[in-house]
Amino acid sequence: xxxxxxxxxxxAISISIEEASTELxxxxxxxxxxxxxxxxxxxxxxxxxxxxxxxxxxxTMASKGFTIPKIFPFLFNLKDAIASLKTLLQxxxxxxxxxxxxxxxxxxxxxxxxATSVFAxxxxxxxxxxxxxxxxxxxxxxxxxxFSFYLCFSDSKKWELRxxxxxNSTALLVFSDLFSAYETVSGKFDHxxxxxxxxxxxxxxxxLLEKIGYISRRVHKVxxxxx
Amino acid sequence: xSLKRDNSDELFLRASKVIPGGIYGHVTPVAGLPRHFPHYTxxxxxxxxxxxDGNEWIDFMxxxxxxxxxxxxxRIEAAAEGQRSKGSVFNQPSSVMVDLAESLTQKIDFADxxxxxxxxxxxxxxxxxxxxxxxGKPYVIKGKGIYHGVDSWCDPGLGGxxxxxxxxxxxxxxxxxDQLRNLIVSFENQISSLILTPYHHAAFAPSxxxxxxxxxxxxxxxxxxxILLILDDVRTGWRLHKGGSHKYFNFTPDLxxxxxxxxxxxxxxxxxxxxxxxxxxxxxxxxxxxxNDAVSMAAALKSLEISYSENVAESVLSKGADFVNxxxxxxxxxDLPLVxxxxxxxxxxWFADDNNLFRLQRFCELSANRGLYFHxxxxxxxxxxxxxxxxxxxxxxxxxAMNALKNES
Numbered sequence: 001x002x003x004x005x006x007x008x009x010x011x012a013i014s015i016s017i018e019e020a021s022t023e024l025x026x027x028x029x030x031x032x033x034x035x036x037x038x039x040x041x042x043x044x045x046x047x048x049x050x051x052x053x054x055x056x057x058x059x060t061m062a063s064k065g066f067t068i069p070k071i072f073p074f075l076f077n078l079k080d081a082i083a084s085l086k087t088l089l090q091x092x093x094x095x096x097x098x099x100x101x102x103x104x105x106x107x108x109x110x111x112x113x114x115a116t117s118v119f120a121x122x123x124x125x126x127x128x129x130x131x132x133x134x135x136x137x138x139x140x141x142x143x144x145x146x147f148s149f150y151l152c153f154s155d156s157k158k159w160e161l162r163x164x165x166x167x168n169s170t171a172l173l174v175f176s177d178l179f180s181a182y183e184t185v186s187g188k189f190d191h192x193x194x195x196x197x198x199x200x201x202x203x204x205x206x207x208l209l210e211k212i213g214y215i216s217r218r219v220h221k222v223x224x225x226x227x
Numbered sequence: 228x229s230l231k232r233d234n235s236d237e238l239f240l241r242a243s244k245v246i247p248g249g250i251y252g253h254v255t256p257v258a259g260l261p262r263h264f265p266h267y268t269x270x271x272x273x274x275x276x277x278x279x280d281g282n283e284w285i286d287f288m289x290x291x292x293x294x295x296x297x298x299x300x301x302r303i304e305a306a307a308e309g310q311r312s313k314g315s316v317f318n319q320p321s322s323v324m325v326d327l328a329e330s331l332t333q334k335i336d337f338a339d340x341x342x343x344x345x346x347x348x349x350x351x352x353x354x355x356x357x358x359x360x361x362x363g364k365p366y367v368i369k370g371k372g373i374y375h376g377v378d379s380w381c382d383p384g385l386g387g388x389x390x391x392x393x394x395x396x397x398x399x400x401x402x403x404x405d406q407l408r409n410l411i412v413s414f415e416n417q418i419s420s421l422i423l424t425p426y427h428h429a430a431f432a433p434s435x436x437x438x439x440x441x442x443x444x445x446x447x448x449x450x451x452x453x454i455l456l457i458l459d460d461v462r463t464g465w466r467l468h469k470g471g472s473h474k475y476f477n478f479t480p481d482l483x484x485x486x487x488x489x490x491x492x493x494x495x496x497x498x499x500x501x502x503x504x505x506x507x508x509x510x511x512x513x514x515x516x517x518x519n520d521a522v523s524m525a526a527a528l529k530s531l532e533i534s535y536s537e538n539v540a541e542s543v544l545s546k547g548a549d550f551v552n553x554x555x556x557x558x559x560x561x562d563l564p565l566v567x568x569x570x571x572x573x574x575x576x577w578f579a580d581d582n583n584l585f586r587l588q589r590f591c592e593l594s595a596n597r598g599l600y601f602h603x604x605x606x607x608x609x610x611x612x613x614x615x616x617x618x619x620x621x622x623x624x625x626x627x628a629m630n631a632l633k634n635e636s
Contacts, residue, residue, distance in 0.1 A: 170583045171583065172585075190243065190248060190249075191248075191257070192247070192248025192249060192250070192251060192255050192256075192257055193239070193243040193248055193249040195256065195257045195261045196239055196243075196249055196250070196255075196256035196257065196261045196262075196266060197236065197239065197240070197243075197261075198261070198262050201261075201262070202257065202261075203585055203588060204583040204584060204585050204588075205431075205583045205584070206257075206258070206431065206584075206604065207431055210385065211385065214385045214386065
């Protein structure tokens with residue numbers, strides 16, 4: 001599937017929003033899971049369909065933190081739209097807040113991994129990276145916390161972000177603390193220096209981590225973020 | 228046991244401010260064991276080195292193969308020092324360049340001429356250009372996953388590439404002669420050269436030796452299809468046979484590239500070739516700022532003399548064979564499914580059912596805690612300076628690491 005660069009970026013933003021809302025709820029907060037649905041004419045809906053943006057609106061929202069959704073769907077699905085909007089605002093509040101909480105890092109990290117998975121799956125620049133791979137599971141952890149994220153590559157030949165994995169991890173990336181994980185998501189990660197200094201530990205299939213890391217750095221350059 | 232690493236970390240922090248990534252390339256800590264291996268070396272003699280925190284290591288990497296006779300080998304250092312006192316880089320080459328070319332052509336049976344550079348990449352790239360010049364054909368075949376250097380046609384990295392860089396490079400799986408035959412048929416009269424290492428010393432994977440008829444069939448296919456056969460003997464040179472690795476596997480390339488063991492730590496590479504390629508070689512521009520460096524050439528001349536007269540290849544193969552047997556014996560003692568792959572002078576361990584290397588990485592971490600520099604992702608090297616005592620000490624510590632590994636599982 002060939003996707004335009006604008007569509008790819010908005011797709012990555014959409015998935016990062018969906019993943020952020022999923023993690024928000026996993027953290028015990030109230031809100032909607034903002035499942036992204038891709039509609040004709042470059043539109044994307046979140047949640048129950050009340051919140052719809054076009055690609056450019058979505059990119060504006062990710063870079064500036066605010067944009068206007070499509071008015072008619074918003075009014076016709078007012079209850080859902082308001083609940084979805086509240087979820088979005090809650091995510092924004094947590095991510096732009098000063099406190100470095102576990103909740104903030106979890107949401108940011110999951111969101112970033114989700115965006116990376118989109119580029120890994122659909123950016124033609126990386127189509128050669130995974131052609132010969134079969135089952136791969138990259139596990140992301142932070143020392144001192146209990147949660148993990150799993151980026152899984154299976155028969156579908158696509159990467160999927162999951163809360164659990166039915167297979168053993170083939171690569172493991174462990175951040176030494178919340179700060180290191182957040183620095184990574186914020187684009188301040190030095191992929192050569194930080195492992196050397198113990199801020200992140202890499203185990204298992206290192207070439208695979210190199211590939212995903214390379215894509216994630218590219219994502220950070222081209223996909224706007226409110227962080 | 229935890230090794231001191233304050234100085235190493237302090238240096239690395241300074242480095243990361245002024246050098247991208249702190250340390251880059253194949254020696255970047257990320258490619259090894261970042262919190263178990265030191266980042267910086269203070270000094271090295273024989274088969275041991277001391278890091279900047281004073282920890283002493285028994286070394287199984289030999290400067291990633293650049294050291295064959297041991298660190299600071301006195302005869303080689305004396306030869307280098309003798310030249311250094313006269314100067315290193317001049318307007319013209321030094322006489323030692325002629326001596327070195329003569330020595331190489333005398334010791335390598337098919338070699339009629341030689342040229343020099345600094346690194347393996349310099350001359351693997353030049354060799355494929357020479358093959359194109361000679362044949363007028365654009366394509367090059369290489370083995371899949373085989374490393375030939377950092378130039379765009381073979382760069383294994385991810386960044387800074389465009390698809391056109393490798394658009395004339397064809398690949399086949401090591402030992403898969405049917406795939407090779409198919410490529411030759413599909414690109415009939417378009418293939419200038421086939422470049423291969425003597426065996427497949429992959430990173431992050433077990434080493435794979437050539438199958439029984441591999442080299443004879445490869446040679447035959449090349450001759451039948453007017454494809455020049457280029458041997459990349461950069462890593463393996465003088466570790467398998469004193470006359471070059473083609474002698475170990477009983478074939479004859481048209482061109483061969485050497486580096487690492489040639490200079491024993493001094494930056495030099497050489498490409499040797501058959502007489503019929505000499506005219507074409509004159510047409511392919513070759514130079515570099517310090518490529519006539521006489522100090523490296525003097526060191527290489529002495530290193531080559533030692534390799535040949537003392538049959539160092541046979542020696543490291545023999546030492547390696549003892550070591551490999553002892554390591555496998557230890558593994559069996561602890562009921563660990565470990566085999567050593569590759570030739571004994573360049574062994575690489577492999578645990579069964581450990582394709583993602585978790586177990587090997589842990590084994591190498593536990594070994595590092597005991598002063599053994601065992602790399603988890605790259606083939607090891609046996610230094611000819613290793614004595615029985617060194618190898619026994621290494622096996623003993625490796626056994627302790629295996630015991631700890633067994634207790635963890």
